[in-house]
Amino acid sequence: MMKSSRHDDATTSALTRRTLVKAGLAAALMPGLAKAATTRKAPASPSAPADVLVLGAGLSGLNAGLLLEEQGFRVTVLEGRSRVGGRVYSLTDIPGQPDAGGAVIAPGYARLLDRAGQFGVPLRPLASPVDKNGPMAIHVSGQTIPAAQWAGSPLNPFPQGPLRAVPPYAVGMAALRTSPPVLQSVGDWREPAFADRDISIAEYLTAKGWTPEQLRLAFAVNPGYGNSATDLSVLMMWHLQENMRIMAADGSPVVQAVGGNARIPQAMAAALKTEVRFNQQVVGVRSDAAGVEAVTAEGQVHRARWLLCTLPASTARLVRFDPALPLLQQTAIDEITYNRTFQVFFEVAEPFWETDGLPASMWTDTSAGRLMPLGALAGGPALLLAYVNGFAADLLSRMPPEQAVARVQESITRIRPAAAGKLRVLHHVNWQDDPFAGGAYTCWRPGQIRAGFASAFDAPVGRIVFAGEHTARLARGMEGAMESGERAALQLMELI
Amino acid sequence: MNRLRLTLAAVLAASPASALLSQSQTAQPSPRTWLQCRACHTAKVGEANKVGPNLSKLFGARAGTLRANYSYSPALKASGIVWNDKTLDAWLANPAATVRGTRMAYPGLANPAERKALIAWLRKETR
Numbered sequence: 098m099m100k101s102s103r104h105d106d107a108t109t110s111a112l113t114r115r116t117l118v119k120a121g122l123a124a125a126l127m128p129g130l131a132k133a134a135t136t137r138k139a140p141a142s143p144s145a146p147a148d149v150l151v152l153g154a155g156l157s158g159l160n161a162g163l164l165l166e167e168q169g170f171r172v173t174v175l176e177g178r179s180r181v182g183g184r185v186y187s188l189t190d191i192p193g194q195p196d197a198g199g200a201v202i203a204p205g206y207a208r209l210l211d212r213a214g215q216f217g218v219p220l221r222p223l224a225s226p227v228d229k230n231g232p233m234a235i236h237v238s239g240q241t242i243p244a245a246q247w248a249g250s251p252l253n254p255f256p257q258g259p260l261r262a263v264p265p266y267a268v269g270m271a272a273l274r275t276s277p278p279v280l281q282s283v284g285d286w287r288e289p290a291f292a293d294r295d296i297s298i299a300e301y302l303t304a305k306g307w308t309p310e311q312l313r314l315a316f317a318v319n320p321g322y323g324n325s326a327t328d329l330s331v332l333m334m335w336h337l338q339e340n341m342r343i344m345a346a347d348g349s350p351v352v353q354a355v356g357g358n359a360r361i362p363q364a365m366a367a368a369l370k371t372e373v374r375f376n377q378q379v380v381g382v383r384s385d386a387a388g389v390e391a392v393t394a395e396g397q398v399h400r401a402r403w404l405l406c407t408l409p410a411s412t413a414r415l416v417r418f419d420p421a422l423p424l425l426q427q428t429a430i431d432e433i434t435y436n437r438t439f440q441v442f443f444e445v446a447e448p449f450w451e452t453d454g455l456p457a458s459m460w461t462d463t464s465a466g467r468l469m470p471l472g473a474l475a476g477g478p479a480l481l482l483a484y485v486n487g488f489a490a491d492l493l494s495r496m497p498p499e500q501a502v503a504r505v506q507e508s509i510t511r512i513r514p515a516a517a518g519k520l521r522v523l524h525h526v527n528w529q530d531d532p533f534a535g536g537a538y539t540c541w542r543p544g545q546i547r548a549g550f551a552s553a554f555d556a557p558v559g560r561i562v563f564a565g566e567h568t569a570r571l572a573r574g575m576e577g578a579m580e581s582g583e584r585a586a587l588q589l590m591e592l593i
Numbered sequence: 594m595n596r597l598r599l600t601l602a603a604v605l606a607a608s609p610a611s612a613l614l615s616q617s618q619t620a621q622p623s624p625r626t627w628l629q630c631r632a633c634h635t636a637k638v639g640e641a642n643k644v645g646p647n648l649s650k651l652f653g654a655r656a657g658t659l660r661a662n663y664s665y666s667p668a669l670k671a672s673g674i675v676w677n678d679k680t681l682d683a684w685l686a687n688p689a690a691t692v693r694g695t696r697m698a699y700p701g702l703a704n705p706a707e708r709k710a711l712i713a714w715l716r717k718e719t720r
Contacts, residue, residue: 164628205698207644211632214643282689284700343698346644347664571698583629590625 146400147173147371148593150391152382153407154373155183156199156575157564159365160208160582161405161589166370168590174369175377175391175399177412177533180359181366184409184534184566185575187357188442188524192478194357195471197440197526198537199575202352205344206572208579209361213354216364222350226470228456235264236461236512237314243456254310266460266467269315270338272302279335283343283571286336287552295547298334299326317487318462322436323540324487333541340573358575374399378533382406383419384560403592405585407564407578411435411535418561426558429550433567435536437490437529439466441505443520445479453515457481464489465508481520483509494529501525538574539567562588621718626702626711633697636718645697651676651719656692668694681712 149165151158154176162172185199201223202209213220235242235250242250248262255261255268263271279294280286299312316326322337323329354360366373381392382404389404406413410433421427450457450470457470466485483505485493493501502525510517528537541551554563555570564585569577623631633645640647646663657670672692674680684691685708687701702708 168625205644205696207698208632211643281693283698284689343696346696570700579632583632587625587628 146388146402147171148401149173149403149405149589150175150389150399150401151405151407152379152391153177153183153565154181154362154366155407155565156185156209156362156365156578157566157568157582157585158183158405158407159362159369160212160579161407161564161586162369162582163212163365164583164586165589168586170589170593171371172369173371173399173401174366174373175379175393176373176375177378179375181373182359182362183578184528184537185358185362186526187354187359188526189357189359191442191480191523193471193480195442195480195482196353196358197442197524198438198528198534199358200353202354202358202575203341203344204346204349204351206576206579208583209575212365212579213361216361216368218360218364219355220352221355223353224350225458228450228458228470230450230454230456232456233264233266233458233460233467234456235266236459236463237265237318238462241455241459241512254308254314264460265314266319269298270334272307272315273298273331273334274338278339278342280339283336283339285339286332286546287570291332292547294335295330295332295541295544297327297543298329298331300543301331302326319460319467319485319489320436320487323434323542324437324491328434328540328542330541330543330546332546337573340571344572344576379408379416381417381419382561389560403560403562403589405562405564405589407582407585409435409534409536409565410539410567412533420559422558422561425549426553426563428548429545429553432542432545433550434540434542434545435529435534436538436540437486437488437494438526438537439485439490439493439501439505439529440526441483441485441502441522442471442524442526443481443483443506444523445470445481446519446521448479449513449515449519453513455513459512461508461512463508463512464493464504465512466490466505468509480523481509490527490529494527498525498527501527557588557592562592621714623718624707624710624714626707627714629699629702630711636715638720648715648719652716653677666692666694666696668692669696678712678716681715682708685711 148170149172151162151172151174154174158174159181162174165172186197187194188197202220232244234244235247237252240252242252244264247253247264253261260268260272280291285291298316302312312326316329317324322333377397378394379391380394383390384404388400388402391399391404408416410430413430459468461468464485465483466489469482469484471480471482485505493504496504502522506520506522509520528534545551554568562585564581566574566578566581568581570580572580633643635641635643635647636649638649642660642663646660651659654676656672656674656676657665669692685702688695688697688699702711
């Protein structure tokens, strides 16, 4: 049993142990040996089956792929698009490369920051410039109200008290903040002990005396999550509060990758030993005792021993799994909901806010959504982003794109006539209609966490392991994707 | 001999064969569990803090005092914990339950043998 060299000793010991545990070890060792001989990036070969087929070259798939390759496993990453990054998407055709998805890296986004550091992607603070015309103004029911005057406005539906002075874009979270917090650990939201709290915000706050008018303003106008107080779980919001406390870390500023956050998944993909295979839209996954096959829309078949599905639920529901997934997983895939976002990026020919004296940023209940200046980020011409969420984004999605973009622009110039003739449309992004996304990020409906949709993908199903932002246990957004990829890679290392 | 075998088994339980192969040059390969730690932490003397602090000279130190250039959560600083095998075992099993209000976003390592192996590795690595 004991061999002379350390190398042999480790190998033999590992062999002995693993053989006792499960069969198939020799095959598991092979990738490690094969990897040692490979120094140059190999073009993906459809004829050589990989250990793991990864569906999706977003952050979760790339992070899992890197971890698996590092441990000696052979990975093939299939991507439906012709680019990596998924919902991390930087508009490289616009000066300053603003991000249309995955825009903000919080100081606690450890895995994402670590990969950026590892691959030398420079970061810069994403601080909002101070606006001499004041903080984000409020435009509701046809009236523009400076933030400082909101507490005194007759349009403010909140009674005298602490919430009346809070601007409507912050009042929802403020109302749900309790002392002590409902959740005191980032993992608690999935615990059965909190399952009975998985009710709608409307149900929770109505019991506390909230009116439908208050609920609408706080949760249905430019909602950061969901569409209204009725279709979002209050438990998710408490999870977000605890998550934000952790992700704020020591309070350092949020950052963005220089050149856009997509530089990070691009650098991750470049570090993979095997090239990502693009334009591989998987429509079917077949598995049996021997392995897994993924079939693309064009009929190409990719084989591997295991499959990691990182597709968002909104995309995974377009894939046929054979054999069919268990009911819980399929129901979760079918029903998990995503935030709607419709964004229009404008070039600002002349800073019209200097003419009308209003803050450049504005929170509106119109098809303009939230107006946010991006000029300080760009370093080039001033940009204005109209960021529309919820049912207002639905309305725009139902129009032909040119008409929708025109509607946004008309809304801006109606609110601010000084903007007329000063805005030029550069780009619009509609995540809801994106064939490979179907929405921006997971928003749990009331009862979905209790039903087990959030934890449905913790364990593998046969030869399929799941990852993606919707499967994250602690983090959300980009860091949630990274976390899920790490978790999935560790699971696969045990399985293979 | 029995003890040696146990230790070996504990290390192997947390180490992929391929990692042992590829890292056979280094004195002690990191256990696979370290993959979950290393995005936030470095272990060796002189390495930089990440989102979490560098862990060198961890054993025997009071929680929240180790790195002057790291901003620990108030909860951890007030915990009174002194890091040793026992306190680390409880912490790694469930950080949030051990110190309410910690900012360490880690759900915990459920397997006691994996915790033991990780702690044993940390003890050497952070010297």
